[in-house]
Amino acid sequence: MxxxxxxxxxxxxxxxxxxxxxxxxxxxxxxxxxxxxxxxxxxxxxxxxxxxxxxxxxxxxxxxxxxxxxxxxxxxxxxxxxxxxxxxxxxxxxxxxxxxxxxxxxxxxxxxxxxxxxxxxxxxxxxxxxxxxxxxxxxxxxxxxxxxxxxxxxxxxxxxxxxxxxxxxxxxxxxxxxxxxxxxxAGFVPKPPPKYGDASINDGNVQHIIASLRATGEPSVLAQAERLAAIYHAVAA
Incomplete structure (x- = not known):
């Protein structure tokens, strides 16, 4: 690649x-x-x-x-x-x-x-x-x-x-x-989009971010946490 x-x-x-x-x-x-x-x-x-x-x-x-x-x-x-x-x-x-x-x-x-x-x-x-x-x-x-x-x-x-x-x-x-x-x-090769949709989120901090989002209890925030969790577990599987 x-x-x-x-x-x-x-x-x-x-x-x-x-x-x-x-x-x-x-x-x-x-x-x-x-x-x-x-x-x-x-x-x-x-x-x-x-x-x-x-x-x-x-x-x-x-x-x-x-x-x-x-x-x-x-x-x-x-x-x-x-x-x-x-x-x-x-x-x-x-x-x-x-x-x-x-x-x-x-x-x-x-x-x-x-x-x-x-x-x-x-x-x-x-x-x-x-x-x-x-x-x-x-x-x-x-x-x-x-x-x-x-x-x-x-x-x-x-x-x-x-x-x-x-x-x-x-x-x-x-x-x-x-x-x-x-x-x-000129042969430009673009960067792939961020795995988690946000360049500031990576495998090193995503679990902490998921836990923080879940702790809020807000439905919209919980949905974001579950989206991140699904991406994380799909990659780790």
Missing amino acids: TAPSTHLRLPLRFDVARMQQEIARFAATDWLAHFNTGAYENGWSVLPLRSAGGDARHIMSLDDVAYADTPHLAHCPYLRQVIASFDCEVGAARLMALDAGAVIREHRDPGTALADGVTRIHIPIRTSQQVLFRIDGETVHFSAGHAWYMDASCRHAVENRGTAPRVHLVIDCVTNDWLEHLFAS
């Missing part, structure tokens, strides 16, 4: 030299230190090209706020073309730089897999063979100019062992038929 795709090179390629020329226009003061300082060492910064409300000084996701181009993107005609080549709704788009010697510690970003409705795409602009992702224990290098998918809901970490900063264009795409067809053409 083929394993689900935790990462995938998509059949899209972009002009690295043109992208490098455009990002060279930005000053050091245009970049924002990543707010999650506990997640990395030695320098991780962001330059928003599309953000909530189009604010060039804002890098966090916000509910009920439309995404829009920031003023930075107006200076990048080729990067606008790259983003527009994705025939789907685009939420956040940003340049993400990882300094030489920097490390992003292992973590998960829930809700960023193709099946979740928001698909995160990386396009390396400046990189080297010393820039390595570790995704569910597998080490991968994302080559420059290609579009790469990474299921960021998996355990992943990044390190830049090179001597120069790494810069990726990172785009959050809203999953649609065009994107699903693109992934299928």
Whole structure:
């Protein structure tokens, strides 16, 4: 059985030299230190090209706020073309730089897999063979100019062992038929649905959850407990 795709090179390629020329226009003061300082060492910064409300000084996701181009993107005609080549709704788009010697510690970003409705795409602009992702224990290098998918809901970490900063264009795409067809053409293997219908429930905690639900005595909750119990016993049989 083929394993689900935790990462995938998509059949899209972009002009690295043109992208490098455009990002060279930005000053050091245009970049924002990543707010999650506990997640990395030695320098991780962001330059928003599309953000909530189009604010060039804002890098966090916000509910009920439309995404829009920031003023930075107006200076990048080729990067606008790259983003527009994705025939789907685009939420956040940003340049993400990882300094030489920097490390992003292992973590998960829930809700960023193709099946979740928001698909995160990386396009390396400046990189080297010393820039390595570790995704569910597998080490991968994302080559420059290609579009790469990474299921960021998996355990992943990044390190830049090179001597120069790494810069990726990172785009959050809203999953649609065009994107699903693109992934299928690249050989994407989807993850199976969660066994218990909820990714937070697994064989290690399901019996405790069943007992807790039964303890409530509520008919609707008891029905949920029995559904989980039936799945558990069917698998164990």
